[in-house]
Amino acid sequence: MASIYNLFVINKSGGLIFYKDYGSTGRLDTNDSLRLASLWHSMHAISIQLSPTPGCTGMEVLEADTFDLHCFQSLTGTKLFVASEPGAPGITALLKTxxxxxxxxxxxxxxxxxxxxxxxxxxxxxxLQAIRREKYSVGGR
Amino acid sequence: MIGVGRGPKQLLNVVDRPLGKGKNEVSLSAFAFLFSELVQYSQTRVDNIAELERRLEDAGIGVGLRILELLCHREKANRRETRLLGILSFVHSTVWRCLFGKVADSLEKGTEHEDEYMISERELLVNRFISVPKDMGAFNCGSFVAGIVKGILDGAGFPARVSAHFVSVEGQARPRTTILIKFAEEVLQREARLG
Incomplete structure:
Protein backbone atom coordinates (compact mmCIF):
# COMPACT_ATOMS: atom_id res chain seq x y z
CA MET A 1 0.00 0.00 0.00
CA ALA A 2 1.29 3.40 -0.92
CA SER A 3 1.83 5.87 1.86
CA ILE A 4 2.16 9.61 2.11
CA TYR A 5 4.75 11.14 4.38
CA ASN A 6 3.73 14.74 4.95
CA LEU A 7 1.38 17.48 3.86
CA PHE A 8 2.24 21.18 3.59
CA VAL A 9 -0.09 24.09 2.93
CA ILE A 10 1.73 27.24 1.87
CA ASN A 11 0.12 30.66 1.52
CA LYS A 12 0.72 32.93 -1.44
CA SER A 13 3.67 34.71 0.15
CA GLY A 14 5.46 31.45 0.92
CA GLY A 15 4.64 31.05 4.62
CA LEU A 16 3.77 27.66 6.00
CA ILE A 17 0.19 27.73 7.29
CA PHE A 18 -0.39 24.03 7.86
CA TYR A 19 1.87 21.05 8.37
CA LYS A 20 1.07 17.48 9.25
CA ASP A 21 3.08 14.29 9.05
CA TYR A 22 1.63 10.88 8.46
CA GLY A 23 3.62 7.85 9.47
CA SER A 24 7.06 7.58 10.96
CA THR A 25 9.10 8.23 7.80
CA GLY A 26 10.25 11.72 7.01
CA ARG A 27 9.01 13.40 10.18
CA LEU A 28 10.15 16.98 10.62
CA ASP A 29 10.33 19.34 13.57
CA THR A 30 8.76 22.80 13.40
CA ASN A 31 11.90 24.59 12.21
CA ASP A 32 12.63 22.07 9.49
CA SER A 33 9.08 22.11 8.21
CA LEU A 34 9.09 25.92 7.98
CA ARG A 35 12.45 25.92 6.19
CA LEU A 36 11.38 23.22 3.76
CA ALA A 37 8.10 24.97 3.03
CA SER A 38 9.74 28.25 2.03
CA LEU A 39 12.37 26.31 0.08
CA TRP A 40 9.67 24.52 -1.90
CA HIS A 41 7.79 27.75 -2.44
CA SER A 42 10.89 29.32 -4.00
CA MET A 43 11.67 26.19 -5.97
CA HIS A 44 8.17 26.32 -7.40
CA ALA A 45 8.62 29.98 -8.36
CA ILE A 46 11.99 29.28 -10.00
CA SER A 47 10.56 26.36 -11.96
CA ILE A 48 8.11 28.78 -13.61
CA GLN A 49 11.01 31.04 -14.69
CA LEU A 50 13.15 28.16 -15.97
CA SER A 51 10.41 26.43 -17.93
CA PRO A 52 11.00 26.45 -21.70
CA THR A 53 7.24 26.37 -22.44
CA PRO A 54 5.41 29.70 -22.23
CA GLY A 55 2.42 29.91 -19.86
CA CYS A 56 3.85 27.34 -17.47
CA THR A 57 2.18 27.34 -14.05
CA GLY A 58 5.01 25.68 -12.20
CA MET A 59 6.20 22.32 -11.03
CA GLU A 60 3.60 19.61 -10.51
CA VAL A 61 5.67 16.59 -9.51
CA LEU A 62 9.24 16.24 -8.33
CA GLU A 63 10.57 12.71 -8.37
CA ALA A 64 13.47 11.90 -6.09
CA ASP A 65 15.09 8.60 -5.14
CA THR A 66 13.36 8.29 -1.80
CA PHE A 67 10.17 10.33 -2.23
CA ASP A 68 7.82 11.99 -4.73
CA LEU A 69 6.77 15.58 -4.18
CA HIS A 70 3.36 16.47 -5.59
CA CYS A 71 2.13 20.05 -5.79
CA PHE A 72 -1.32 21.52 -6.27
CA GLN A 73 -1.62 25.25 -6.86
CA SER A 74 -4.97 26.95 -6.36
CA LEU A 75 -6.10 29.99 -8.34
CA THR A 76 -5.52 32.23 -5.33
CA GLY A 77 -1.87 31.18 -5.01
CA THR A 78 -2.26 28.83 -2.05
CA LYS A 79 -0.17 25.73 -2.63
CA LEU A 80 -0.61 22.22 -1.30
CA PHE A 81 2.42 19.91 -1.23
CA VAL A 82 2.36 16.23 -0.45
CA ALA A 83 5.50 14.13 -0.06
CA SER A 84 4.79 10.47 -0.78
CA GLU A 85 6.46 7.16 -1.41
CA PRO A 86 8.15 7.01 -4.85
CA GLY A 87 5.65 6.05 -7.54
CA ALA A 88 2.56 6.29 -5.34
CA PRO A 89 -0.54 6.51 -7.55
CA GLY A 90 -3.57 8.78 -7.21
CA ILE A 91 -1.88 11.60 -5.31
CA THR A 92 -3.24 14.21 -7.76
CA ALA A 93 -6.79 13.15 -6.89
CA LEU A 94 -5.95 13.18 -3.19
CA LEU A 95 -4.62 16.75 -3.50
CA LYS A 96 -7.89 17.81 -5.13
CA THR A 97 -9.84 16.24 -2.26
CA LEU A 128 -7.56 12.21 8.40
CA GLN A 129 -10.84 10.63 7.27
CA ALA A 130 -10.12 11.47 3.63
CA ILE A 131 -6.59 10.09 3.74
CA ARG A 132 -7.89 6.89 5.36
CA ARG A 133 -10.65 6.65 2.79
CA GLU A 134 -8.16 6.97 -0.05
CA LYS A 135 -6.53 3.86 1.42
CA TYR A 136 -3.24 5.43 2.23
CA SER A 137 -1.69 3.78 5.21
CA VAL A 138 -1.32 6.20 8.06
CA GLY A 139 1.28 4.16 9.84
CA GLY A 140 2.49 4.64 13.37
CA ARG A 141 -0.63 6.52 14.55
CA MET B 1 -43.54 49.79 -21.26
CA ILE B 2 -43.96 47.65 -18.21
CA GLY B 3 -47.22 45.72 -18.07
CA VAL B 4 -48.17 46.36 -21.71
CA GLY B 5 -49.39 43.28 -23.55
CA ARG B 6 -50.00 41.27 -20.43
CA GLY B 7 -53.31 39.78 -19.47
CA PRO B 8 -55.22 41.06 -16.44
CA LYS B 9 -53.97 38.09 -14.42
CA GLN B 10 -50.41 39.40 -14.24
CA LEU B 11 -51.57 42.85 -13.18
CA LEU B 12 -53.06 41.56 -9.93
CA ASN B 13 -51.90 43.22 -6.77
CA VAL B 14 -49.07 41.38 -5.03
CA VAL B 15 -51.29 40.46 -2.07
CA ASP B 16 -53.95 39.01 -4.37
CA ARG B 17 -51.56 36.68 -6.12
CA PRO B 18 -51.29 33.12 -4.81
CA LEU B 19 -48.36 32.53 -2.49
CA GLY B 20 -45.61 30.67 -4.31
CA LYS B 21 -44.40 27.32 -3.10
CA GLY B 22 -40.99 28.84 -2.63
CA LYS B 23 -37.70 27.56 -3.89
CA ASN B 24 -36.66 24.94 -1.45
CA GLU B 25 -33.02 24.62 -2.38
CA VAL B 26 -30.28 27.13 -1.71
CA SER B 27 -26.57 26.62 -2.35
CA LEU B 28 -24.97 25.41 0.86
CA SER B 29 -21.65 27.03 -0.02
CA ALA B 30 -23.28 30.41 -0.63
CA PHE B 31 -25.11 30.16 2.68
CA ALA B 32 -21.97 29.04 4.53
CA PHE B 33 -19.96 32.01 3.23
CA LEU B 34 -22.77 34.46 4.03
CA PHE B 35 -23.18 33.06 7.53
CA SER B 36 -19.42 33.15 8.04
CA GLU B 37 -19.44 36.84 7.08
CA LEU B 38 -22.34 37.48 9.46
CA VAL B 39 -20.35 35.97 12.33
CA GLN B 40 -17.19 37.88 11.39
CA TYR B 41 -19.11 41.14 11.09
CA SER B 42 -20.73 40.60 14.47
CA GLN B 43 -17.36 39.75 15.99
CA THR B 44 -15.91 43.15 15.12
CA ARG B 45 -18.69 44.88 17.03
CA VAL B 46 -18.62 43.09 20.37
CA ASP B 47 -16.37 42.95 23.43
CA ASN B 48 -17.17 39.50 24.76
CA ILE B 49 -18.61 36.11 23.81
CA ALA B 50 -21.97 36.66 25.50
CA GLU B 51 -22.50 39.80 23.42
CA LEU B 52 -21.59 37.92 20.23
CA GLU B 53 -24.13 35.24 21.09
CA ARG B 54 -26.76 37.92 21.68
CA ARG B 55 -25.99 39.57 18.34
CA LEU B 56 -26.38 36.31 16.43
CA GLU B 57 -29.58 35.62 18.34
CA ASP B 58 -30.95 39.04 17.37
CA ALA B 59 -30.17 38.31 13.72
CA GLY B 60 -32.08 35.05 14.04
CA ILE B 61 -35.15 36.61 15.67
CA GLY B 62 -35.90 38.62 12.53
CA VAL B 63 -35.74 35.43 10.46
CA GLY B 64 -37.97 33.59 12.94
CA LEU B 65 -40.72 36.19 12.91
CA ARG B 66 -40.87 36.14 9.11
CA ILE B 67 -40.68 32.35 8.86
CA LEU B 68 -43.64 32.06 11.23
CA GLU B 69 -45.80 34.35 9.07
CA LEU B 70 -44.74 32.66 5.85
CA LEU B 71 -45.22 29.08 7.00
CA CYS B 72 -48.58 29.81 8.65
CA HIS B 73 -49.82 31.08 5.30
CA ARG B 74 -48.11 28.52 3.12
CA GLU B 75 -48.36 25.27 5.05
CA LYS B 76 -51.22 25.68 7.44
CA ALA B 77 -53.86 27.66 5.50
CA ASN B 78 -53.63 30.57 7.95
CA ARG B 79 -54.25 28.47 11.02
CA ARG B 80 -52.06 29.16 14.03
CA GLU B 81 -50.92 26.94 16.83
CA THR B 82 -52.28 27.94 20.23
CA ARG B 83 -51.05 25.03 22.31
CA LEU B 84 -47.56 24.43 23.64
CA LEU B 85 -46.99 21.00 22.12
CA GLY B 86 -48.54 22.13 18.86
CA ILE B 87 -46.12 25.01 18.39
CA LEU B 88 -43.16 22.87 19.47
CA SER B 89 -43.89 20.19 16.90
CA PHE B 90 -44.47 22.95 14.33
CA VAL B 91 -40.91 24.18 15.02
CA HIS B 92 -39.47 20.68 15.18
CA SER B 93 -40.97 19.47 11.89
CA THR B 94 -42.45 22.17 9.62
CA VAL B 95 -39.90 24.90 10.35
CA TRP B 96 -36.92 22.55 10.38
CA ARG B 97 -37.97 20.99 7.09
CA CYS B 98 -38.34 24.42 5.48
CA LEU B 99 -34.99 25.72 6.78
CA PHE B 100 -32.76 22.64 6.81
CA GLY B 101 -34.58 20.17 4.55
CA LYS B 102 -35.13 17.62 7.30
CA VAL B 103 -36.97 17.15 10.57
CA ALA B 104 -34.93 17.87 13.70
CA ASP B 105 -33.26 14.80 15.22
CA SER B 106 -35.16 14.93 18.50
CA LEU B 107 -37.57 16.98 20.60
CA GLU B 108 -37.47 16.25 24.32
CA LYS B 109 -38.91 17.61 27.52
CA GLY B 110 -36.38 18.67 30.14
CA THR B 111 -36.11 16.21 33.01
CA GLU B 112 -35.31 18.72 35.74
CA HIS B 113 -37.67 21.57 34.96
CA GLU B 114 -41.26 21.54 33.77
CA ASP B 115 -40.79 24.61 31.56
CA GLU B 116 -37.81 23.37 29.55
CA TYR B 117 -37.81 21.66 26.18
CA MET B 118 -34.87 20.66 24.02
CA ILE B 119 -34.48 20.28 20.28
CA SER B 120 -31.32 18.33 19.45
CA GLU B 121 -29.50 18.07 16.18
CA ARG B 122 -26.55 15.79 15.53
CA GLU B 123 -25.01 18.19 13.06
CA LEU B 124 -26.61 21.60 12.85
CA LEU B 125 -26.43 22.99 9.32
CA VAL B 126 -24.95 26.34 10.38
CA ASN B 127 -22.20 24.53 12.32
CA ARG B 128 -21.19 22.17 9.54
CA PHE B 129 -18.00 24.00 8.52
CA ILE B 130 -17.29 25.84 11.75
CA SER B 131 -14.59 24.88 14.24
CA VAL B 132 -14.83 27.04 17.34
CA PRO B 133 -11.35 27.92 18.68
CA LYS B 134 -10.52 26.61 22.16
CA ASP B 135 -10.21 30.08 23.69
CA MET B 136 -13.86 30.84 22.93
CA GLY B 137 -15.00 28.17 25.36
CA ALA B 138 -18.54 26.92 24.90
CA PHE B 139 -19.54 29.44 22.26
CA ASN B 140 -21.91 27.96 19.68
CA CYS B 141 -22.87 29.57 16.38
CA GLY B 142 -26.17 27.74 16.78
CA SER B 143 -27.20 30.90 18.70
CA PHE B 144 -28.45 32.08 15.33
CA VAL B 145 -30.82 29.09 15.12
CA ALA B 146 -31.78 29.65 18.77
CA GLY B 147 -32.71 33.19 17.71
CA ILE B 148 -34.87 31.85 14.88
CA VAL B 149 -36.71 29.56 17.32
CA LYS B 150 -37.12 32.45 19.76
CA GLY B 151 -38.52 34.65 17.00
CA ILE B 152 -41.10 32.01 16.07
CA LEU B 153 -42.15 31.36 19.66
CA ASP B 154 -42.33 35.08 20.53
CA GLY B 155 -44.34 35.79 17.39
CA ALA B 156 -46.76 32.99 18.15
CA GLY B 157 -47.38 34.25 21.68
CA PHE B 158 -45.14 31.83 23.56
CA PRO B 159 -42.41 34.06 25.00
CA ALA B 160 -39.36 31.98 25.88
CA ARG B 161 -35.63 32.14 26.51
CA VAL B 162 -33.79 30.08 23.92
CA SER B 163 -30.10 29.15 23.87
CA ALA B 164 -27.80 26.79 21.95
CA HIS B 165 -25.34 24.40 23.60
CA PHE B 166 -22.82 21.77 22.58
CA VAL B 167 -23.54 18.41 24.20
CA SER B 168 -20.97 15.66 23.78
CA VAL B 169 -22.33 12.24 22.93
CA GLU B 170 -20.63 9.01 23.95
CA GLY B 171 -19.05 7.12 21.09
CA GLN B 172 -19.12 10.08 18.72
CA ALA B 173 -16.26 12.35 17.82
CA ARG B 174 -18.40 15.45 17.33
CA PRO B 175 -20.66 16.97 19.97
CA ARG B 176 -24.27 17.54 19.02
CA THR B 177 -26.07 20.86 19.34
CA THR B 178 -29.03 21.23 21.67
CA ILE B 179 -31.43 24.16 21.43
CA LEU B 180 -32.74 24.72 24.96
CA ILE B 181 -36.15 26.39 25.22
CA LYS B 182 -37.26 27.80 28.57
CA PHE B 183 -40.83 29.12 28.44
CA ALA B 184 -42.00 32.13 30.42
CA GLU B 185 -44.19 31.49 33.46
CA GLU B 186 -47.36 32.93 31.90
CA VAL B 187 -47.18 30.41 29.04
CA LEU B 188 -47.31 27.47 31.45
CA GLN B 189 -50.07 29.07 33.49
CA ARG B 190 -52.13 29.52 30.34
CA GLU B 191 -51.43 25.93 29.30
CA ALA B 192 -52.62 24.69 32.68
CA ARG B 193 -55.81 26.76 32.40
CA LEU B 194 -56.55 25.37 28.95
CA GLY B 195 -56.18 21.91 30.39
Whole structure:
Protein backbone atom coordinates (compact mmCIF):
# COMPACT_ATOMS: atom_id res chain seq x y z
CA MET A 1 0.00 0.00 0.00
CA ALA A 2 1.29 3.40 -0.92
CA SER A 3 1.83 5.87 1.86
CA ILE A 4 2.16 9.61 2.11
CA TYR A 5 4.75 11.14 4.38
CA ASN A 6 3.73 14.74 4.95
CA LEU A 7 1.38 17.48 3.86
CA PHE A 8 2.24 21.18 3.59
CA VAL A 9 -0.09 24.09 2.93
CA ILE A 10 1.73 27.24 1.87
CA ASN A 11 0.12 30.66 1.52
CA LYS A 12 0.72 32.93 -1.44
CA SER A 13 3.67 34.71 0.15
CA GLY A 14 5.46 31.45 0.92
CA GLY A 15 4.64 31.05 4.62
CA LEU A 16 3.77 27.66 6.00
CA ILE A 17 0.19 27.73 7.29
CA PHE A 18 -0.39 24.03 7.86
CA TYR A 19 1.87 21.05 8.37
CA LYS A 20 1.07 17.48 9.25
CA ASP A 21 3.08 14.29 9.05
CA TYR A 22 1.63 10.88 8.46
CA GLY A 23 3.62 7.85 9.47
CA SER A 24 7.06 7.58 10.96
CA THR A 25 9.10 8.23 7.80
CA GLY A 26 10.25 11.72 7.01
CA ARG A 27 9.01 13.40 10.18
CA LEU A 28 10.15 16.98 10.62
CA ASP A 29 10.33 19.34 13.57
CA THR A 30 8.76 22.80 13.40
CA ASN A 31 11.90 24.59 12.21
CA ASP A 32 12.63 22.07 9.49
CA SER A 33 9.08 22.11 8.21
CA LEU A 34 9.09 25.92 7.98
CA ARG A 35 12.45 25.92 6.19
CA LEU A 36 11.38 23.22 3.76
CA ALA A 37 8.10 24.97 3.03
CA SER A 38 9.74 28.25 2.03
CA LEU A 39 12.37 26.31 0.08
CA TRP A 40 9.67 24.52 -1.90
CA HIS A 41 7.79 27.75 -2.44
CA SER A 42 10.89 29.32 -4.00
CA MET A 43 11.67 26.19 -5.97
CA HIS A 44 8.17 26.32 -7.40
CA ALA A 45 8.62 29.98 -8.36
CA ILE A 46 11.99 29.28 -10.00
CA SER A 47 10.56 26.36 -11.96
CA ILE A 48 8.11 28.78 -13.61
CA GLN A 49 11.01 31.04 -14.69
CA LEU A 50 13.15 28.16 -15.97
CA SER A 51 10.41 26.43 -17.93
CA PRO A 52 11.00 26.45 -21.70
CA THR A 53 7.24 26.37 -22.44
CA PRO A 54 5.41 29.70 -22.23
CA GLY A 55 2.42 29.91 -19.86
CA CYS A 56 3.85 27.34 -17.47
CA THR A 57 2.18 27.34 -14.05
CA GLY A 58 5.01 25.68 -12.20
CA MET A 59 6.20 22.32 -11.03
CA GLU A 60 3.60 19.61 -10.51
CA VAL A 61 5.67 16.59 -9.51
CA LEU A 62 9.24 16.24 -8.33
CA GLU A 63 10.57 12.71 -8.37
CA ALA A 64 13.47 11.90 -6.09
CA ASP A 65 15.09 8.60 -5.14
CA THR A 66 13.36 8.29 -1.80
CA PHE A 67 10.17 10.33 -2.23
CA ASP A 68 7.82 11.99 -4.73
CA LEU A 69 6.77 15.58 -4.18
CA HIS A 70 3.36 16.47 -5.59
CA CYS A 71 2.13 20.05 -5.79
CA PHE A 72 -1.32 21.52 -6.27
CA GLN A 73 -1.62 25.25 -6.86
CA SER A 74 -4.97 26.95 -6.36
CA LEU A 75 -6.10 29.99 -8.34
CA THR A 76 -5.52 32.23 -5.33
CA GLY A 77 -1.87 31.18 -5.01
CA THR A 78 -2.26 28.83 -2.05
CA LYS A 79 -0.17 25.73 -2.63
CA LEU A 80 -0.61 22.22 -1.30
CA PHE A 81 2.42 19.91 -1.23
CA VAL A 82 2.36 16.23 -0.45
CA ALA A 83 5.50 14.13 -0.06
CA SER A 84 4.79 10.47 -0.78
CA GLU A 85 6.46 7.16 -1.41
CA PRO A 86 8.15 7.01 -4.85
CA GLY A 87 5.65 6.05 -7.54
CA ALA A 88 2.56 6.29 -5.34
CA PRO A 89 -0.54 6.51 -7.55
CA GLY A 90 -3.57 8.78 -7.21
CA ILE A 91 -1.88 11.60 -5.31
CA THR A 92 -3.24 14.21 -7.76
CA ALA A 93 -6.79 13.15 -6.89
CA LEU A 94 -5.95 13.18 -3.19
CA LEU A 95 -4.62 16.75 -3.50
CA LYS A 96 -7.89 17.81 -5.13
CA THR A 97 -9.84 16.24 -2.26
CA UNK A 98 -7.63 18.03 0.26
CA UNK A 99 -8.19 21.32 -1.56
CA UNK A 100 -11.96 20.78 -1.35
CA UNK A 101 -11.64 20.17 2.38
CA UNK A 102 -9.56 23.34 2.67
CA UNK A 103 -12.24 25.32 0.82
CA UNK A 104 -14.98 23.87 3.05
CA UNK A 105 -13.59 23.63 6.55
CA UNK A 106 -11.04 26.42 6.52
CA UNK A 107 -12.37 29.16 4.27
CA UNK A 108 -15.99 28.83 5.45
CA UNK A 109 -14.94 29.00 9.07
CA UNK A 110 -15.64 32.50 10.46
CA UNK A 111 -12.82 32.18 13.00
CA UNK A 112 -10.11 31.63 10.38
CA UNK A 113 -8.09 34.60 9.15
CA UNK A 114 -6.97 34.30 5.53
CA UNK A 115 -3.22 33.66 5.04
CA UNK A 116 -2.77 32.84 8.73
CA UNK A 117 -1.84 29.43 10.20
CA UNK A 118 -4.74 26.95 10.06
CA UNK A 119 -6.08 25.80 13.40
CA UNK A 120 -9.38 24.16 12.53
CA UNK A 121 -10.42 21.02 14.35
CA UNK A 122 -12.89 19.98 11.65
CA UNK A 123 -10.29 20.38 8.88
CA UNK A 124 -7.83 18.05 10.60
CA UNK A 125 -10.57 15.57 11.44
CA UNK A 126 -11.89 15.39 7.88
CA UNK A 127 -8.37 15.35 6.45
CA LEU A 128 -7.56 12.21 8.40
CA GLN A 129 -10.84 10.63 7.27
CA ALA A 130 -10.12 11.47 3.63
CA ILE A 131 -6.59 10.09 3.74
CA ARG A 132 -7.89 6.89 5.36
CA ARG A 133 -10.65 6.65 2.79
CA GLU A 134 -8.16 6.97 -0.05
CA LYS A 135 -6.53 3.86 1.42
CA TYR A 136 -3.24 5.43 2.23
CA SER A 137 -1.69 3.78 5.21
CA VAL A 138 -1.32 6.20 8.06
CA GLY A 139 1.28 4.16 9.84
CA GLY A 140 2.49 4.64 13.37
CA ARG A 141 -0.63 6.52 14.55
CA MET B 1 -43.54 49.79 -21.26
CA ILE B 2 -43.96 47.65 -18.21
CA GLY B 3 -47.22 45.72 -18.07
CA VAL B 4 -48.17 46.36 -21.71
CA GLY B 5 -49.39 43.28 -23.55
CA ARG B 6 -50.00 41.27 -20.43
CA GLY B 7 -53.31 39.78 -19.47
CA PRO B 8 -55.22 41.06 -16.44
CA LYS B 9 -53.97 38.09 -14.42
CA GLN B 10 -50.41 39.40 -14.24
CA LEU B 11 -51.57 42.85 -13.18
CA LEU B 12 -53.06 41.56 -9.93
CA ASN B 13 -51.90 43.22 -6.77
CA VAL B 14 -49.07 41.38 -5.03
CA VAL B 15 -51.29 40.46 -2.07
CA ASP B 16 -53.95 39.01 -4.37
CA ARG B 17 -51.56 36.68 -6.12
CA PRO B 18 -51.29 33.12 -4.81
CA LEU B 19 -48.36 32.53 -2.49
CA GLY B 20 -45.61 30.67 -4.31
CA LYS B 21 -44.40 27.32 -3.10
CA GLY B 22 -40.99 28.84 -2.63
CA LYS B 23 -37.70 27.56 -3.89
CA ASN B 24 -36.66 24.94 -1.45
CA GLU B 25 -33.02 24.62 -2.38
CA VAL B 26 -30.28 27.13 -1.71
CA SER B 27 -26.57 26.62 -2.35
CA LEU B 28 -24.97 25.41 0.86
CA SER B 29 -21.65 27.03 -0.02
CA ALA B 30 -23.28 30.41 -0.63
CA PHE B 31 -25.11 30.16 2.68
CA ALA B 32 -21.97 29.04 4.53
CA PHE B 33 -19.96 32.01 3.23
CA LEU B 34 -22.77 34.46 4.03
CA PHE B 35 -23.18 33.06 7.53
CA SER B 36 -19.42 33.15 8.04
CA GLU B 37 -19.44 36.84 7.08
CA LEU B 38 -22.34 37.48 9.46
CA VAL B 39 -20.35 35.97 12.33
CA GLN B 40 -17.19 37.88 11.39
CA TYR B 41 -19.11 41.14 11.09
CA SER B 42 -20.73 40.60 14.47
CA GLN B 43 -17.36 39.75 15.99
CA THR B 44 -15.91 43.15 15.12
CA ARG B 45 -18.69 44.88 17.03
CA VAL B 46 -18.62 43.09 20.37
CA ASP B 47 -16.37 42.95 23.43
CA ASN B 48 -17.17 39.50 24.76
CA ILE B 49 -18.61 36.11 23.81
CA ALA B 50 -21.97 36.66 25.50
CA GLU B 51 -22.50 39.80 23.42
CA LEU B 52 -21.59 37.92 20.23
CA GLU B 53 -24.13 35.24 21.09
CA ARG B 54 -26.76 37.92 21.68
CA ARG B 55 -25.99 39.57 18.34
CA LEU B 56 -26.38 36.31 16.43
CA GLU B 57 -29.58 35.62 18.34
CA ASP B 58 -30.95 39.04 17.37
CA ALA B 59 -30.17 38.31 13.72
CA GLY B 60 -32.08 35.05 14.04
CA ILE B 61 -35.15 36.61 15.67
CA GLY B 62 -35.90 38.62 12.53
CA VAL B 63 -35.74 35.43 10.46
CA GLY B 64 -37.97 33.59 12.94
CA LEU B 65 -40.72 36.19 12.91
CA ARG B 66 -40.87 36.14 9.11
CA ILE B 67 -40.68 32.35 8.86
CA LEU B 68 -43.64 32.06 11.23
CA GLU B 69 -45.80 34.35 9.07
CA LEU B 70 -44.74 32.66 5.85
CA LEU B 71 -45.22 29.08 7.00
CA CYS B 72 -48.58 29.81 8.65
CA HIS B 73 -49.82 31.08 5.30
CA ARG B 74 -48.11 28.52 3.12
CA GLU B 75 -48.36 25.27 5.05
CA LYS B 76 -51.22 25.68 7.44
CA ALA B 77 -53.86 27.66 5.50
CA ASN B 78 -53.63 30.57 7.95
CA ARG B 79 -54.25 28.47 11.02
CA ARG B 80 -52.06 29.16 14.03
CA GLU B 81 -50.92 26.94 16.83
CA THR B 82 -52.28 27.94 20.23
CA ARG B 83 -51.05 25.03 22.31
CA LEU B 84 -47.56 24.43 23.64
CA LEU B 85 -46.99 21.00 22.12
CA GLY B 86 -48.54 22.13 18.86
CA ILE B 87 -46.12 25.01 18.39
CA LEU B 88 -43.16 22.87 19.47
CA SER B 89 -43.89 20.19 16.90
CA PHE B 90 -44.47 22.95 14.33
CA VAL B 91 -40.91 24.18 15.02
CA HIS B 92 -39.47 20.68 15.18
CA SER B 93 -40.97 19.47 11.89
CA THR B 94 -42.45 22.17 9.62
CA VAL B 95 -39.90 24.90 10.35
CA TRP B 96 -36.92 22.55 10.38
CA ARG B 97 -37.97 20.99 7.09
CA CYS B 98 -38.34 24.42 5.48
CA LEU B 99 -34.99 25.72 6.78
CA PHE B 100 -32.76 22.64 6.81
CA GLY B 101 -34.58 20.17 4.55
CA LYS B 102 -35.13 17.62 7.30
CA VAL B 103 -36.97 17.15 10.57
CA ALA B 104 -34.93 17.87 13.70
CA ASP B 105 -33.26 14.80 15.22
CA SER B 106 -35.16 14.93 18.50
CA LEU B 107 -37.57 16.98 20.60
CA GLU B 108 -37.47 16.25 24.32
CA LYS B 109 -38.91 17.61 27.52
CA GLY B 110 -36.38 18.67 30.14
CA THR B 111 -36.11 16.21 33.01
CA GLU B 112 -35.31 18.72 35.74
CA HIS B 113 -37.67 21.57 34.96
CA GLU B 114 -41.26 21.54 33.77
CA ASP B 115 -40.79 24.61 31.56
CA GLU B 116 -37.81 23.37 29.55
CA TYR B 117 -37.81 21.66 26.18
CA MET B 118 -34.87 20.66 24.02
CA ILE B 119 -34.48 20.28 20.28
CA SER B 120 -31.32 18.33 19.45
CA GLU B 121 -29.50 18.07 16.18
CA ARG B 122 -26.55 15.79 15.53
CA GLU B 123 -25.01 18.19 13.06
CA LEU B 124 -26.61 21.60 12.85
CA LEU B 125 -26.43 22.99 9.32
CA VAL B 126 -24.95 26.34 10.38
CA ASN B 127 -22.20 24.53 12.32
CA ARG B 128 -21.19 22.17 9.54
CA PHE B 129 -18.00 24.00 8.52
CA ILE B 130 -17.29 25.84 11.75
CA SER B 131 -14.59 24.88 14.24
CA VAL B 132 -14.83 27.04 17.34
CA PRO B 133 -11.35 27.92 18.68
CA LYS B 134 -10.52 26.61 22.16
CA ASP B 135 -10.21 30.08 23.69
CA MET B 136 -13.86 30.84 22.93
CA GLY B 137 -15.00 28.17 25.36
CA ALA B 138 -18.54 26.92 24.90
CA PHE B 139 -19.54 29.44 22.26
CA ASN B 140 -21.91 27.96 19.68
CA CYS B 141 -22.87 29.57 16.38
CA GLY B 142 -26.17 27.74 16.78
CA SER B 143 -27.20 30.90 18.70
CA PHE B 144 -28.45 32.08 15.33
CA VAL B 145 -30.82 29.09 15.12
CA ALA B 146 -31.78 29.65 18.77
CA GLY B 147 -32.71 33.19 17.71
CA ILE B 148 -34.87 31.85 14.88
CA VAL B 149 -36.71 29.56 17.32
CA LYS B 150 -37.12 32.45 19.76
CA GLY B 151 -38.52 34.65 17.00
CA ILE B 152 -41.10 32.01 16.07
CA LEU B 153 -42.15 31.36 19.66
CA ASP B 154 -42.33 35.08 20.53
CA GLY B 155 -44.34 35.79 17.39
CA ALA B 156 -46.76 32.99 18.15
CA GLY B 157 -47.38 34.25 21.68
CA PHE B 158 -45.14 31.83 23.56
CA PRO B 159 -42.41 34.06 25.00
CA ALA B 160 -39.36 31.98 25.88
CA ARG B 161 -35.63 32.14 26.51
CA VAL B 162 -33.79 30.08 23.92
CA SER B 163 -30.10 29.15 23.87
CA ALA B 164 -27.80 26.79 21.95
CA HIS B 165 -25.34 24.40 23.60
CA PHE B 166 -22.82 21.77 22.58
CA VAL B 167 -23.54 18.41 24.20
CA SER B 168 -20.97 15.66 23.78
CA VAL B 169 -22.33 12.24 22.93
CA GLU B 170 -20.63 9.01 23.95
CA GLY B 171 -19.05 7.12 21.09
CA GLN B 172 -19.12 10.08 18.72
CA ALA B 173 -16.26 12.35 17.82
CA ARG B 174 -18.40 15.45 17.33
CA PRO B 175 -20.66 16.97 19.97
CA ARG B 176 -24.27 17.54 19.02
CA THR B 177 -26.07 20.86 19.34
CA THR B 178 -29.03 21.23 21.67
CA ILE B 179 -31.43 24.16 21.43
CA LEU B 180 -32.74 24.72 24.96
CA ILE B 181 -36.15 26.39 25.22
CA LYS B 182 -37.26 27.80 28.57
CA PHE B 183 -40.83 29.12 28.44
CA ALA B 184 -42.00 32.13 30.42
CA GLU B 185 -44.19 31.49 33.46
CA GLU B 186 -47.36 32.93 31.90
CA VAL B 187 -47.18 30.41 29.04
CA LEU B 188 -47.31 27.47 31.45
CA GLN B 189 -50.07 29.07 33.49
CA ARG B 190 -52.13 29.52 30.34
CA GLU B 191 -51.43 25.93 29.30
CA ALA B 192 -52.62 24.69 32.68
CA ARG B 193 -55.81 26.76 32.40
CA LEU B 194 -56.55 25.37 28.95
CA GLY B 195 -56.18 21.91 30.39
Missing amino acids: IYELYADYVLKNPFYEVEMPIRCELFEYNL
